Amino acid sequence: MAMVSDFVHSTAPEPHRIRTRQILKSHPEIKKLIGQKNPTTLWVAVGCVILMTGLAWLVRDQSWWIVVAAAWFIGAFPAHTLFVCIHEAAHNLVFRKPSANIWTAIFANLPTVFPTALTFKNFHIKHHAFQGVHELDADLPDWYEAKLINNYAIGKAIWLLFYPIFQGIRTLRMKELAVFDKWVIANFIIQITFDVLIVTFFGWKALAFMVLCLFFSVGLHPLGARWAQEHFLTLDPTQETYSYYGPLNGPNLNVGFHNEHHDFPSIPWNKLPDIKKSAPEYYDSLKYHTSFIKLFFLFLFDQEISLYSRIVRKERGRVPVSDQSKPDMDLVQAESVKVEAAL
Numbered sequence: 001m002a003m004v005s006d007f008v009h010s011t012a013p014e015p016h017r018i019r020t021r022q023i024l025k026s027h028p029e030i031k032k033l034i035g036q037k038n039p040t041t042l043w044v045a046v047g048c049v050i051l052m053t054g055l056a057w058l059v060r061d062q063s064w065w066i067v068v069a070a071a072w073f074i075g076a077f078p079a080h081t082l083f084v085c086i087h088e089a090a091h092n093l094v095f096r097k098p099s100a101n102i103w104t105a106i107f108a109n110l111p112t113v114f115p116t117a118l119t120f121k122n123f124h125i126k127h128h129a130f131q132g133v134h135e136l137d138a139d140l141p142d143w144y145e146a147k148l149i150n151n152y153a154i155g156k157a158i159w160l161l162f163y164p165i166f167q168g169i170r171t172l173r174m175k176e177l178a179v180f181d182k183w184v185i186a187n188f189i190i191q192i193t194f195d196v197l198i199v200t201f202f203g204w205k206a207l208a209f210m211v212l213c214l215f216f217s218v219g220l221h222p223l224g225a226r227w228a229q230e231h232f233l234t235l236d237p238t239q240e241t242y243s244y245y246g247p248l249n250g251p252n253l254n255v256g257f258h259n260e261h262h263d264f265p266s267i268p269w270n271k272l273p274d275i276k277k278s279a280p281e282y283y284d285s286l287k288y289h290t291s292f293i294k295l296f297f298l299f300l301f302d303q304e305i306s307l308y309s310r311i312v313r314k315e316r317g318r319v320p321v322s323d324q325s326k327p328d329m330d331l332v333q334a335e336s337v338k339v340e341a342a343l
């Protein structure tokens with residue numbers, strides 16, 4: 001097959017804002033889910049932090065193959081769950097107070113070694129508002145990544161193996177979005193302190209275990225198929241967001257419900273299946289994934305799928321860069337203002 005050398009360009013605006021409006025019009029009962037919070041997420045994070053720290057202690061003196069196997073077979077799962085907790089906190093879905101969400105994110109960050117929770121928040125919110133806009137959506141591969149890896153199976157495997165590094169480099173292109181505030185500094189100081197404590201009391205091997213958990217949880221592992229699932233054009237050349245409805249939505253806190261999440265970013269993880277149940281005609285008609293293992297191999301070995309298999313757009317809509325990506329909440333609030341004005 002001919003080598004692809006460009007992303008798929010679209011002139012349409014990002015697809016979710018219009019869906020939010022349409023779905024709420026035909027299913028107004030979804031409005032009651034918008035703005036709900038789920039403090040249980042903090043307790044899930046507490047459990048995962050204890051589990052990963054306990055595992056790190058257990059493997060601290062073991063041989064390397066046990067450390068690597070424990071990270072791949074066990075530790076990657078709570079590490080991924082913690083990223084989902086950080087994601088929930090980024091959307092302010094854990095507590096009402098924004099600062100309580102930030103503390104949740106900083107806490108959930110602890111066993112994944114690098115202070116990324118707060119910078120993730122700043123970039124992720126823009127991924128929602130500007131899906132496909134290359135200079136604002138850090139979820140899109142860089143040009144050099146796409147050119148280098150293209151559709152080679154070995155390249156895609158290496159790309160997954162070093163995914164956190166590629167992701168980190170990408171943020172350099174987001175010149176409009178660099179945020180460096182007191183929270184980013186707090187995240188940094190608390191994280192470094194935690195890392196130093198782990199090395200002091202458990203040793204370097206324990207810290208290396210945590211780094212391995214981080215890399216496997218988002219990389220060369222069935223869990224890493226999540227990146228292929230969310231926005232790669234794996235099943236349809238025009239559908240740019242895909243949900244995953246399968247067993248890993250248990251440990252992954254429903255993070256597979258990605259279309260539902262983009263349509264309603266102000267609804268917490270435990271309520272995402274309710275959106276699909278309320279508005280099945282909007283979700284059952286889309287293509288979706290049911291197996292991360294199947295998708296993992298499809299992504300690696302299907303030559304039709306390359307790092308260029310993404311939709312990009314220049315069109316930012318009329319959305320300002322400061323947008324906080326809560327179109328569902330904004331719609332509900334605008335309606336209640338209208339009702340009050342009419343009274």
Ligand SMILES: [Zn+2]
Pocket residue numbers: 087091124128261265
């Ligand atoms: Zn999100």
Ligand SMILES: [Zn+2]
Pocket residue numbers: 127139230231258262
């Ligand atoms: Zn997304």
